[in-house]
Amino acid sequence: MTNEDILKALSNVQEPDLGKDLVTLNMVKDIIIEGNRVSFTVVLTTPACPLKDLIMNACINAVKLLVNKDAVVTVNFTSNTSSNRKDGKTILSGVKNIIAVVSGKGGVGKSTVSTNLALALAQGGAKVGLMDADIYGPSQHIMFGVRGERPLMKDVDGVGMIVPIEKFGIKMMSIGLLIDEKQAVVWRGPMVSNAIRQFVTEVDWGELDYLVIDMPPGTGDIHLTIVQTVPVTGVIVVTTPQTVALADAKKGIAMFGQAQLKVPVIGLVENMSYFTPAELPDNKYYIFGKDGGKNLAEEYDIPFLGQIPIVESIREAGDTGIPAMVGDDGITKKAFMDFTANAVRGIAMRNANLEPTQIQEMI
Numbered sequence: 001m002t003n004e005d006i007l008k009a010l011s012n013v014q015e016p017d018l019g020k021d022l023v024t025l026n027m028v029k030d031i032i033i034e035g036n037r038v039s040f041t042v043v044l045t046t047p048a049c050p051l052k053d054l055i056m057n058a059c060i061n062a063v064k065l066l067v068n069k070d071a072v073v074t075v076n077f078t079s080n081t082s083s084n085r086k087d088g089k090t091i092l093s094g095v096k097n098i099i100a101v102v103s104g105k106g107g108v109g110k111s112t113v114s115t116n117l118a119l120a121l122a123q124g125g126a127k128v129g130l131m132d133a134d135i136y137g138p139s140q141h142i143m144f145g146v147r148g149e150r151p152l153m154k155d156v157d158g159v160g161m162i163v164p165i166e167k168f169g170i171k172m173m174s175i176g177l178l179i180d181e182k183q184a185v186v187w188r189g190p191m192v193s194n195a196i197r198q199f200v201t202e203v204d205w206g207e208l209d210y211l212v213i214d215m216p217p218g219t220g221d222i223h224l225t226i227v228q229t230v231p232v233t234g235v236i237v238v239t240t241p242q243t244v245a246l247a248d249a250k251k252g253i254a255m256f257g258q259a260q261l262k263v264p265v266i267g268l269v270e271n272m273s274y275f276t277p278a279e280l281p282d283n284k285y286y287i288f289g290k291d292g293g294k295n296l297a298e299e300y301d302i303p304f305l306g307q308i309p310i311v312e313s314i315r316e317a318g319d320t321g322i323p324a325m326v327g328d329d330g331i332t333k334k335a336f337m338d339f340t341a342n343a344v345r346g347i348a349m350r351n352a353n354l355e356p357t358q359i360q361e362m363i
Contacts, residue, residue: 001038001068003031009066010040013058016051017345018352022059030076038063039074045348046209047079048124050341081126081209082348086356087231091200094207095129097233097347098357099266100226102256104248106217109271110238111139112318113308113339114214117236119325120340122169126209129164131199132174133226134216135192136185141176144168145321151177154204161204168326173203193225200229210347217248219255227263231357234266234350236305236343241270241292249293253300264354266346267303268293269339272310281331284309303346306339308332 011023022028022042031040042055049055060073083096092098101114111134118130132140141147144167151173152163164171175195179185187195205211213232216222226232235256239249249268256263270293274284287310297304308314311332317324324332 001033001036001071003033005067006031006033006038006040006063009062010059012066013055013062015045016054017349018045022055029078036068036070037072037074038067039076041076041078044077044079045082045351046124046126046344047081048121048126048209048340048344049077049079049348050124050344052077079125082351084233084351084354084356085231086358091359092205092211092230095205095211096208097210097351098213098230099210099343099347100213100215100223100232100235100263101238102215102223102235102252103217103238104219104250104252105245106137108217108238108240108245109308109314110217111143111214112314112324113236113238113269113271114212115140115143115318115323116325116336117340117343118170118210118212119168119323120336121210121212121344123325124340124344127207128169129171129205129208129211130173131203131211131213132172132176133196133199133213133222135175135187135195135222136216138174138176139318140172140174140214141165143318143321143323144170144172146172146177147181147321149177156204160202162202163204168323171205171208173199189221193221196222196225197229219251223255227261227360229359231359232263233347233357234264236266237268237302238271239268239293239296240272241286241289243289243292246292246296249296250300253302261360263360264350264357265300265302266343266350267305268297268300269305269308269343270294271308273307274309276309276311276331278312303342305342305346306335308335308339 011021027043029041056075063073081096103110122128164173
Protein backbone atom coordinates (compact mmCIF):
# COMPACT_ATOMS: atom_id res chain seq x y z
CA MET A 1 0.00 0.00 0.00
CA THR A 2 1.17 3.52 -0.80
CA ASN A 3 -0.08 6.97 0.12
CA GLU A 4 -1.22 7.37 -3.48
CA ASP A 5 -3.30 4.18 -3.22
CA ILE A 6 -5.00 5.44 -0.08
CA LEU A 7 -5.72 8.87 -1.55
CA LYS A 8 -7.09 7.32 -4.73
CA ALA A 9 -9.42 5.11 -2.69
CA LEU A 10 -10.57 7.98 -0.50
CA SER A 11 -11.29 10.09 -3.56
CA ASN A 12 -14.34 7.84 -3.88
CA VAL A 13 -15.66 8.89 -0.46
CA GLN A 14 -17.94 11.92 -0.61
CA GLU A 15 -18.58 14.40 2.17
CA PRO A 16 -22.37 13.87 2.35
CA ASP A 17 -23.34 17.53 2.72
CA LEU A 18 -20.78 19.27 0.55
CA GLY A 19 -21.16 16.87 -2.37
CA LYS A 20 -17.43 16.51 -3.12
CA ASP A 21 -14.92 13.82 -2.22
CA LEU A 22 -12.65 14.05 0.83
CA VAL A 23 -9.46 14.36 -1.23
CA THR A 24 -10.76 17.21 -3.38
CA LEU A 25 -11.89 18.99 -0.22
CA ASN A 26 -8.38 18.51 1.25
CA MET A 27 -9.86 16.74 4.27
CA VAL A 28 -7.36 13.83 4.42
CA LYS A 29 -4.14 14.35 6.39
CA ASP A 30 -1.29 12.41 8.02
CA ILE A 31 -1.43 9.05 6.22
CA ILE A 32 0.74 6.45 7.98
CA ILE A 33 1.26 2.95 6.54
CA GLU A 34 2.93 0.13 8.51
CA GLY A 35 2.54 -3.26 6.87
CA ASN A 36 -1.20 -3.99 6.67
CA ARG A 37 -1.99 -1.16 9.05
CA VAL A 38 -2.98 2.23 7.72
CA SER A 39 -4.12 5.30 9.62
CA PHE A 40 -5.06 8.78 8.52
CA THR A 41 -6.87 11.85 9.81
CA VAL A 42 -10.05 13.32 8.37
CA VAL A 43 -10.45 17.05 9.02
CA LEU A 44 -14.13 17.77 9.66
CA THR A 45 -15.87 21.10 9.08
CA THR A 46 -16.99 21.15 12.73
CA PRO A 47 -16.20 19.15 15.88
CA ALA A 48 -19.97 18.75 16.28
CA CYS A 49 -20.24 16.91 12.95
CA PRO A 50 -23.18 14.47 13.08
CA LEU A 51 -21.81 12.34 10.23
CA LYS A 52 -18.57 11.07 11.79
CA ASP A 53 -19.62 7.42 11.86
CA LEU A 54 -20.91 7.53 8.30
CA ILE A 55 -17.66 9.05 7.01
CA MET A 56 -15.51 6.62 9.04
CA ASN A 57 -17.30 3.53 7.70
CA ALA A 58 -17.13 4.83 4.13
CA CYS A 59 -13.36 5.41 4.46
CA ILE A 60 -12.72 1.94 5.90
CA ASN A 61 -14.81 0.27 3.17
CA ALA A 62 -13.05 2.26 0.43
CA VAL A 63 -9.58 1.18 1.58
CA LYS A 64 -10.58 -2.47 2.02
CA LEU A 65 -12.41 -2.70 -1.30
CA LEU A 66 -10.04 -0.68 -3.48
CA VAL A 67 -6.61 -1.18 -1.89
CA ASN A 68 -6.27 -4.16 0.45
CA LYS A 69 -9.07 -6.32 1.85
CA ASP A 70 -6.84 -7.31 4.78
CA ALA A 71 -5.97 -3.73 5.74
CA VAL A 72 -6.45 -2.68 9.34
CA VAL A 73 -7.77 0.86 8.96
CA THR A 74 -7.77 3.51 11.69
CA VAL A 75 -9.62 6.73 10.95
CA ASN A 76 -8.81 9.65 13.24
CA PHE A 77 -10.80 12.86 13.31
CA THR A 78 -9.90 16.45 13.92
CA SER A 79 -11.79 19.57 12.97
CA ASN A 80 -11.33 22.97 11.47
CA THR A 81 -14.71 24.61 11.83
CA SER A 82 -15.75 26.09 8.51
CA SER A 83 -16.19 29.83 8.27
CA ASN A 84 -16.95 32.21 5.44
CA ARG A 85 -16.31 35.71 6.76
CA LYS A 86 -15.41 38.62 4.50
CA ASP A 87 -15.22 41.54 6.91
CA GLY A 88 -11.54 41.77 7.78
CA LYS A 89 -12.39 40.22 11.17
CA THR A 90 -11.96 43.48 13.06
CA ILE A 91 -14.98 42.71 15.26
CA LEU A 92 -15.28 39.34 17.04
CA SER A 93 -12.11 38.35 15.21
CA GLY A 94 -11.88 35.00 17.00
CA VAL A 95 -15.44 33.93 16.17
CA LYS A 96 -15.88 31.69 13.12
CA ASN A 97 -19.68 31.59 12.90
CA ILE A 98 -22.32 33.95 14.28
CA ILE A 99 -25.79 32.40 14.42
CA ALA A 100 -28.85 34.52 15.26
CA VAL A 101 -31.88 32.67 16.65
CA VAL A 102 -34.99 34.67 15.78
CA SER A 103 -38.76 34.52 16.01
CA GLY A 104 -41.56 36.69 14.72
CA LYS A 105 -43.32 36.75 18.10
CA GLY A 106 -42.60 36.14 21.75
CA GLY A 107 -43.49 33.03 23.69
CA VAL A 108 -42.40 30.45 21.13
CA GLY A 109 -39.43 29.21 23.18
CA LYS A 110 -36.67 30.96 21.29
CA SER A 111 -34.46 31.31 24.39
CA THR A 112 -34.92 27.63 25.25
CA VAL A 113 -33.93 26.69 21.70
CA SER A 114 -30.90 29.04 21.82
CA THR A 115 -29.70 27.62 25.13
CA ASN A 116 -29.94 24.00 24.13
CA LEU A 117 -28.51 24.63 20.66
CA ALA A 118 -25.43 26.20 22.27
CA LEU A 119 -25.11 23.33 24.75
CA ALA A 120 -25.50 20.65 22.08
CA LEU A 121 -22.80 22.32 19.98
CA ALA A 122 -20.48 22.43 23.00
CA GLN A 123 -21.16 18.80 23.86
CA GLY A 124 -20.09 17.96 20.30
CA GLY A 125 -16.70 19.50 21.03
CA ALA A 126 -17.16 23.02 19.66
CA LYS A 127 -16.14 26.24 21.41
CA VAL A 128 -19.40 28.11 21.93
CA GLY A 129 -20.62 31.46 23.21
CA LEU A 130 -24.20 32.56 23.89
CA MET A 131 -25.21 36.21 23.79
CA ASP A 132 -28.61 37.21 25.17
CA ALA A 133 -29.63 40.11 22.92
CA ASP A 134 -33.14 40.36 24.36
CA ILE A 135 -32.48 43.54 26.32
CA TYR A 136 -36.07 44.10 27.47
CA GLY A 137 -36.73 40.49 28.47
CA PRO A 138 -33.44 38.70 29.24
CA SER A 139 -33.69 35.10 30.36
CA GLN A 140 -30.38 33.35 29.77
CA HIS A 141 -29.06 34.19 33.24
CA ILE A 142 -32.08 32.32 34.64
CA MET A 143 -31.75 29.35 32.31
CA PHE A 144 -28.06 29.01 33.18
CA GLY A 145 -28.73 29.28 36.92
CA VAL A 146 -26.50 32.33 37.42
CA ARG A 147 -29.03 34.84 38.77
CA GLY A 148 -27.34 37.40 40.97
CA GLU A 149 -23.86 36.76 39.57
CA ARG A 150 -21.88 39.60 38.06
CA PRO A 151 -19.24 39.29 35.32
CA LEU A 152 -15.68 40.36 36.01
CA MET A 153 -13.59 42.88 34.09
CA LYS A 154 -10.13 42.31 32.61
CA ASP A 155 -7.55 44.44 30.87
CA VAL A 156 -6.95 43.55 27.21
CA ASP A 157 -4.25 45.68 25.57
CA GLY A 158 -5.09 48.60 27.83
CA VAL A 159 -8.85 48.32 27.27
CA GLY A 160 -11.29 47.17 29.94
CA MET A 161 -13.27 44.15 28.73
CA ILE A 162 -16.17 42.26 30.31
CA VAL A 163 -15.46 38.58 30.96
CA PRO A 164 -18.53 36.49 30.10
CA ILE A 165 -19.85 34.03 32.66
CA GLU A 166 -18.75 30.46 31.91
CA LYS A 167 -21.01 27.54 32.75
CA PHE A 168 -21.67 24.12 31.19
CA GLY A 169 -18.75 24.81 28.85
CA ILE A 170 -20.44 27.92 27.39
CA LYS A 171 -19.40 31.56 27.53
CA MET A 172 -22.59 33.50 28.24
CA MET A 173 -23.46 37.19 28.48
CA SER A 174 -26.83 38.77 29.29
CA ILE A 175 -28.07 42.19 30.39
CA GLY A 176 -29.66 40.21 33.23
CA LEU A 177 -26.15 39.87 34.71
CA LEU A 178 -25.67 43.65 34.82
CA ILE A 179 -28.94 45.03 36.21
CA ASP A 180 -31.19 44.45 39.19
CA GLU A 181 -33.70 41.79 38.16
CA LYS A 182 -36.54 43.78 39.75
CA GLN A 183 -35.87 46.80 37.56
CA ALA A 184 -37.39 47.25 34.11
CA VAL A 185 -35.15 48.29 31.23
CA VAL A 186 -36.87 51.49 30.08
CA TRP A 187 -34.62 52.52 27.23
CA ARG A 188 -35.21 54.12 23.87
CA GLY A 189 -33.98 52.41 20.71
CA PRO A 190 -30.57 54.15 20.49
CA MET A 191 -29.69 53.11 24.06
CA VAL A 192 -30.61 49.50 23.34
CA SER A 193 -28.58 49.51 20.14
CA ASN A 194 -25.61 50.94 22.04
CA ALA A 195 -25.89 48.16 24.65
CA ILE A 196 -25.86 45.54 21.89
CA ARG A 197 -22.73 47.07 20.36
CA GLN A 198 -21.08 46.92 23.79
CA PHE A 199 -21.95 43.23 24.08
CA VAL A 200 -20.13 42.71 20.81
CA THR A 201 -17.12 45.01 21.17
CA GLU A 202 -16.56 45.18 24.95
CA VAL A 203 -16.99 41.52 25.91
CA ASP A 204 -13.97 39.24 25.72
CA TRP A 205 -15.49 36.37 23.70
CA GLY A 206 -12.10 34.96 22.68
CA GLU A 207 -11.84 32.08 20.18
CA LEU A 208 -15.21 30.50 19.32
CA ASP A 209 -16.48 28.13 16.67
CA TYR A 210 -20.01 29.44 17.15
CA LEU A 211 -21.53 32.48 18.82
CA VAL A 212 -25.26 31.91 19.24
CA ILE A 213 -27.26 35.13 19.62
CA ASP A 214 -30.63 34.84 21.36
CA MET A 215 -32.53 37.64 19.63
CA PRO A 216 -35.62 39.46 20.91
CA PRO A 217 -38.94 38.72 19.17
CA GLY A 218 -40.00 40.76 16.18
CA THR A 219 -38.07 42.59 13.47
CA GLY A 220 -36.80 45.78 15.07
CA ASP A 221 -33.82 47.91 16.08
CA ILE A 222 -31.79 45.14 17.70
CA HIS A 223 -31.97 42.96 14.61
CA LEU A 224 -30.75 45.78 12.41
CA THR A 225 -28.01 46.72 14.88
CA ILE A 226 -26.72 43.13 14.96
CA VAL A 227 -26.49 42.71 11.17
CA GLN A 228 -24.89 46.15 10.81
CA THR A 229 -22.32 45.45 13.54
CA VAL A 230 -21.25 41.84 13.00
CA PRO A 231 -21.19 39.49 9.98
CA VAL A 232 -24.06 37.12 10.77
CA THR A 233 -23.44 33.70 9.23
CA GLY A 234 -27.14 32.92 9.19
CA VAL A 235 -30.37 32.87 11.17
CA ILE A 236 -32.42 30.06 12.64
CA VAL A 237 -36.15 30.79 12.82
CA VAL A 238 -38.18 29.42 15.73
CA THR A 239 -41.95 28.98 15.52
CA THR A 240 -44.75 26.96 17.06
CA PRO A 241 -47.31 25.09 14.94
CA GLN A 242 -50.36 27.34 15.31
CA THR A 243 -51.43 29.80 12.60
CA VAL A 244 -50.80 32.96 14.66
CA ALA A 245 -47.17 32.02 15.31
CA LEU A 246 -46.62 30.97 11.71
CA ALA A 247 -47.91 34.31 10.44
CA ASP A 248 -45.29 36.11 12.53
CA ALA A 249 -42.56 33.63 11.59
CA LYS A 250 -43.16 34.56 7.94
CA LYS A 251 -42.22 38.15 8.77
CA GLY A 252 -38.95 37.02 10.32
CA ILE A 253 -38.11 34.96 7.24
CA ALA A 254 -39.08 37.85 4.97
CA MET A 255 -36.93 40.32 6.91
CA PHE A 256 -33.72 38.39 6.34
CA GLY A 257 -34.61 37.62 2.75
CA GLN A 258 -34.76 41.27 1.72
CA ALA A 259 -32.41 42.17 -1.13
CA GLN A 260 -30.69 44.90 0.91
CA LEU A 261 -30.21 42.60 3.92
CA LYS A 262 -29.62 39.13 2.52
CA VAL A 263 -28.70 37.16 5.63
CA PRO A 264 -29.10 33.43 4.88
CA VAL A 265 -31.77 31.46 6.73
CA ILE A 266 -30.10 28.26 7.98
CA GLY A 267 -33.52 26.75 8.61
CA LEU A 268 -36.65 26.67 10.71
CA VAL A 269 -37.30 24.69 13.89
CA GLU A 270 -40.77 24.02 15.27
CA ASN A 271 -40.99 24.21 19.06
CA MET A 272 -43.88 22.85 21.17
CA SER A 273 -44.69 20.57 18.25
CA TYR A 274 -46.56 17.99 20.29
CA PHE A 275 -47.22 17.10 23.91
CA THR A 276 -45.74 13.90 25.27
CA PRO A 277 -46.58 12.94 28.88
CA ALA A 278 -43.63 11.61 30.85
CA GLU A 279 -45.55 8.44 31.70
CA LEU A 280 -46.47 7.86 28.01
CA PRO A 281 -43.24 8.66 26.12
CA ASP A 282 -44.50 7.10 22.87
CA ASN A 283 -47.66 9.20 22.70
CA LYS A 284 -47.90 12.47 20.77
CA TYR A 285 -50.74 14.95 21.19
CA TYR A 286 -50.69 17.80 18.66
CA ILE A 287 -52.40 20.38 20.85
CA PHE A 288 -51.19 23.41 18.83
CA GLY A 289 -51.76 21.83 15.41
CA LYS A 290 -49.63 19.49 13.33
CA ASP A 291 -46.76 20.17 10.93
CA GLY A 292 -47.32 23.94 10.72
CA GLY A 293 -43.59 24.66 10.84
CA LYS A 294 -42.75 21.91 8.38
CA ASN A 295 -45.31 23.22 5.90
CA LEU A 296 -44.02 26.78 6.32
CA ALA A 297 -40.44 25.64 5.62
CA GLU A 298 -41.62 23.93 2.46
CA GLU A 299 -43.58 27.04 1.41
CA TYR A 300 -40.48 29.25 1.69
CA ASP A 301 -38.10 26.55 0.46
CA ILE A 302 -35.90 26.65 3.55
CA PRO A 303 -34.57 23.64 5.48
CA PHE A 304 -36.76 22.21 8.22
CA LEU A 305 -34.42 21.55 11.14
CA GLY A 306 -36.68 19.56 13.44
CA GLN A 307 -39.48 19.42 15.98
CA ILE A 308 -39.12 19.98 19.72
CA PRO A 309 -41.86 18.49 21.92
CA ILE A 310 -43.62 20.33 24.72
CA VAL A 311 -42.60 18.41 27.81
CA GLU A 312 -42.86 19.47 31.44
CA SER A 313 -39.17 18.74 31.99
CA ILE A 314 -38.17 21.44 29.47
CA ARG A 315 -40.03 24.09 31.46
CA GLU A 316 -38.61 22.80 34.73
CA ALA A 317 -35.09 22.76 33.28
CA GLY A 318 -35.32 26.42 32.25
CA ASP A 319 -36.70 27.49 35.59
CA THR A 320 -34.15 25.61 37.68
CA GLY A 321 -31.12 26.67 35.66
CA ILE A 322 -30.23 23.16 34.47
CA PRO A 323 -31.10 23.11 30.74
CA ALA A 324 -32.52 20.04 29.04
CA MET A 325 -29.24 19.24 27.27
CA VAL A 326 -27.57 19.00 30.68
CA GLY A 327 -30.20 17.39 32.89
CA ASP A 328 -32.27 15.25 30.49
CA ASP A 329 -31.52 11.96 28.77
CA GLY A 330 -34.90 11.27 27.15
CA ILE A 331 -36.86 12.43 24.12
CA THR A 332 -36.16 16.10 24.85
CA LYS A 333 -32.39 15.75 24.64
CA LYS A 334 -32.66 13.61 21.51
CA ALA A 335 -34.91 16.22 19.85
CA PHE A 336 -32.41 19.01 20.56
CA MET A 337 -29.48 16.85 19.39
CA ASP A 338 -31.26 16.01 16.11
CA PHE A 339 -32.14 19.66 15.57
CA THR A 340 -28.54 20.75 16.29
CA ALA A 341 -27.14 18.13 13.91
CA ASN A 342 -29.32 19.51 11.13
CA ALA A 343 -28.32 23.08 12.02
CA VAL A 344 -24.60 22.20 11.95
CA ARG A 345 -24.98 20.62 8.53
CA GLY A 346 -26.89 23.67 7.31
CA ILE A 347 -24.15 26.03 8.54
CA ALA A 348 -21.42 23.96 6.83
CA MET A 349 -23.37 23.94 3.55
CA ARG A 350 -24.02 27.67 3.85
CA ASN A 351 -20.29 28.32 4.25
CA ALA A 352 -19.40 26.08 1.32
CA ASN A 353 -22.02 27.21 -1.17
CA LEU A 354 -23.09 30.80 -0.50
CA GLU A 355 -21.45 34.21 -0.68
CA PRO A 356 -19.11 35.17 2.19
CA THR A 357 -20.83 36.62 5.22
CA GLN A 358 -20.25 40.30 5.87
CA ILE A 359 -21.54 43.26 7.83
CA GLN A 360 -24.62 44.82 6.24
CA GLU A 361 -24.28 48.40 5.10
CA MET A 362 -27.96 49.16 4.47
CA ILE A 363 -30.71 51.07 6.33
